[in-house]
Every structure is written in C-alpha cells, then in structure tokens.
Amino acid sequence: MIYHHTLQRIDGTQEPLEQYRGRVLMLVNVASKCGLTPQYTALQALYERYRDRGFEILGFPANDFMGQEPGTNEEIAQFCDLNYGVTFPLFAKISVKGETIHPLYRTLTSLPEPIGGQVLWNFQKYLVDREGNVVAKFDPRTPPDAPEVVETIEKLL
Template identity: 50%
Template sequence: MSIYDFNVNTLKGQELNMSAYKGKVMLIVNTASKCGLTPQYKGLQELYDKFNQQSFEVLGFPSNQFAHQEPGTSDDIAEFCQMNYGVSFPMFEKLNVNGEEAHPLFKYLTNKAPGILGSKAIKWNFTKFLVDQEGRVVKRYSPKTTPDKIEADIAKLLDQ
C-alpha cells in the first residue's frame, strides 16, 4: 500500500487519485475554518507560493471532528479560505481523520507517522504530515507547529 493508492474528493466533489501528486513533496494538513489555529492558512499559503514551482503541494483536508470547528459546506469552506487567506492550494471535501469513519488516507498517514508516545490519533486541527517525492511519510507535525517552522524540512527534501 502506498499513499498513491488512495482516492480523495476535491471541494468540487471530483474524485482524484493521490497518484496525481507522484514525484512531488506534499504537506497534508487537516484544517478547520473556525479554530484558533485557522490563521495558519496564511503560512500554508506562503509555503505553497514559495515552493510550488519546485514540485511542492500543500493539500488541505477540512474536518469537523474537533469541537465542530468546520461546520460549513464545501462552498462555504472554499469561499472562506479564498476570501480570508487567499488560499490557492488544493482543498478537499470535509472528512473524518480519526475513528472508525476516518478516511483511509488519514488511517495510512497516522500509521506511518504516529504522534507522541506512538499515538495514532490526530489530536487537533492543523496536524501536518510531510511526504517526500517517493510517497514516504517522513514527518508528522503537531497542530501548534506553524508552517514557517516546517520550511527548512521542505527545502531539504526539494534539494535532494
């Protein structure tokens, strides 16, 4: 099983196979629009702007599993992200990141990069997973790790 075996739905409801990102470095993030960490969208967009021309993608996956902080529809999410943070990186349909109903992509990510003390569960919005060009999950970042603190790790992968 590889990250490229999973299908996800864009905010417009179109199915996309993750193999579309083969050969790219990816930062996969579970997001929310009504969270204290929501301003991280700005930093994520800055990373995307800085590295996108070097085969880098930020992939945003909204989730309403944490204190119902992503209550809107796909259209609401798209409008909020664009109007407030100028988000132009790919965003996907709202999904579950934990539990029985967790999307298989997030089950895969949490198995490959467990959290503190081996925990598989995602603790909060804006947990981030860095994936290399070969599809390997290389690092998991806590929700409080701001995008600027990840920049050096991204640059290092892109320079290889």
C-alpha cells in the first residue's frame, strides 16, 4: 500500500498519494538525458488514452543512474513540457536507490520479487491497483505501450 506517502510535486506543492485512491497508477522514475527518455512519448499517449477511465501516471525524476537527470525541478518540468508535452503529474526530484532512497521507493523496492527488488535503471515502471497494491513491475527497457503493459492496465481498469 502506497497511500501513506506524501511527496512534493515538481512545482513545490505537497501531495498525499492518498488522493489517488481508487485510481490505477503507473509509478515511473524518469530522466531527461537517458537513452530511454523517448519513452515520455508513449507515457503521455498512455495517460491520454486511459486517464478518463481512472488511470494516472506519476513521474519521479531521479539522478541515480550516471547523472542522467542533472537539472533542477524547474528545468525538468520545462524539458518535459517543451519536448514531450507531458501533462501527467511530475514530482520533485528524488533518489530511487542507495542511502538517500525516498521512502516511497524504499516501500517499492522492499516488496518481494518479482514486483520488488532494486530499481535497475531509469524508466522502471510499477503498476498499482485501485486499492494501492503494487501488482506488477516492468523493466526499464519495456516500452510503456508494450502489449504486456497495456494488457495489465486494461485488466486493472
């Protein structure tokens, strides 16, 4: 269950994840200077396709992998808007591994395999059901619109 976490949005406002109760969520750690950064296009398309059915994507910028998210929150927000037209919620930059791991990601990574375990790279995706349970994890290289991802989202909706 992830609803007990409150995080800072990229604009600085605090947002309890409790407000997403009843929605299907995709949690994804993102980066602006990664070979996988073009996944933003598919993420935004998924968001537009399913948001009216109760689907949300929550993006968590993280600079944990080879410094591929070096910008400030303002720079990240601007990059996402200008280059990919991102309208899904983005949060302030956090750490998704190591000693400074954010409590949300500590919760995610402490779950038993195959849905838990360490974050492998930028754009690792977790799917959360309407009750706040993490039900699936997808490898960073798996596109957000891969058939197995879309099929899982549709089952949860």
